[in-house]
Amino acid sequence: MVEFSGLVKINFFKKEKFTGSCGGMCFKVESKDENSVLLATIWPGPYSSDHTPDEKKQYAEFAFSPEGLEEIQEWLEEQYQAQSALWKPVRIG
Template identity: 40%
Template sequence: MLELKDFMPINYLKKEKFTGSHQGMRFRMEKAELDGEERPKLKVTVWPEPYGYDATPQDEKTETFLEFDADGLSKGVEWINEQFESQQLRWKAVSRG
């Protein structure tokens, strides 16, 4: 299980994207400016290995948008863990090759 301490703080995400992987699942957190929204959102995306974000087709990615603050970051980590648990066969199929 991934923990909040393993992620970059929200101040880092103001300028950079954060990516990582966990047992066949890749993830990315980034600041997102959405049309019609006054405040930025935290975009959190997961997808199966082996490819990076840009090389993976959009239909293989699952994403959510949260508040761009420390609470949103914490909820983002929880969401990544939920995705890992709920789609275990998807990640294991990739890690087995």
């Protein structure tokens, strides 16, 4: 289960990005358009977003609000369940 809403508040995203992973699915949440939108990005691990080709990434936009943050968490969970074949945990080394 993807759960981070208790870890960060909406104001966190005014200055920072939040990244994480769950069972091989990596994700990033960041503000966009001068804090009017939250952008959620997912991609298969194990590499960071910077080292993953754009064609492997999926994006969704949400309102920059506490409700938008809850919707992101729901979307992440839905994507994790719906695309489970993509999220194979990979060990490096």
